[in-house]
Amino acid sequence: MTNAKAPASAGQVDQVQSKPDQAPAEFPTCSACGSERIVRDAWACWDTQAQDWQLDAVFDYSFCLACEEEAGMEWRSTPLTKTERICRLNDAVRAGRRKDGTVVITAGVQALGQDFITEASKAVAAFDDFHADNDPHAEHDFGALTVQAEKLFFKIDYYDLNLSAHSPDASDPSVTKHVLTIMLASEY
Numbered sequence: 001m002t003n004a005k006a007p008a009s010a011g012q013v014d015q016v017q018s019k020p021d022q023a024p025a026e027f028p029t030c031s032a033c034g035s036e037r038i039v040r041d042a043w044a045c046w047d048t049q050a051q052d053w054q055l056d057a058v059f060d061y062s063f064c065l066a067c068e069e070e071a072g073m074e075w076r077s078t079p080l081t082k083t084e085r086i087c088r089l090n091d092a093v094r095a096g097r098r099k100d101g102t103v104v105i106t107a108g109v110q111a112l113g114q115d116f117i118t119e120a121s122k123a124v125a126a127f128d129d130f131h132a133d134n135d136p137h138a139e140h141d142f143g144a145l146t147v148q149a150e151k152l153f154f155k156i157d158y159y160d161l162n163l164s165a166h167s168p169d170a171s172d173p174s175v176t177k178h179v180l181t182i183m184l185a186s187e188y
């Protein structure tokens with residue numbers, strides 16, 4: 001049991017103000033998506049005088065309302081930008097850390113066999129050679145790599161929850177399905 005920082009109410013953290021001569025107020029964000037909609041397990045005790053439940057203890061378990069799953073917590077003093085959230089989600093999709101992520105292996109990659117697919121998937125997950133030329137929007141949504149002398153591309157597309165149209169907001173995991181495609185460069 002920890003009784004760390006006072007919990008900010010979900011959805012209200014962006015209203016926290018800080019005076020110029022003070023350190024900026026910190027708030028918890030989801031380490032997977034950057035959302036500030038983080039809640040934690042806690043105990044509340046009834047306060048008869050206040051006629052309300054008062055926070056007694058805050059536990060380690062935290063849950064992201066945007067991801068709808070258990071979340072790691074990262075304390076920040078500035079919100080992540082939309083681009084940073086998209087980038088963070090894409091990294092999680094590549095690493096296989098998101099249940100909303102779908103992986104598509106093209107026919108050309110499949111033809112190279114299961115061992116190749118396994119190695120290619122690991123290489124895509126580990127890829128971190130992003131720079132201004134191959135990632136101009138800083139979203140980590142595309143990369144080129146070589147596995148067993150085969151040139152591969154991966155790309156991540158953002159769909160709505162029905163997989164029928166573009167996501168209305170790729171930075172919000174609650175309205176986005178991610179599709180990671182691993183393909184031969186020759187199939188692009």
Ligand SMILES: [Zn+2]
Binds near residue numbers: 032071
């Ligand atoms: Zn999240």
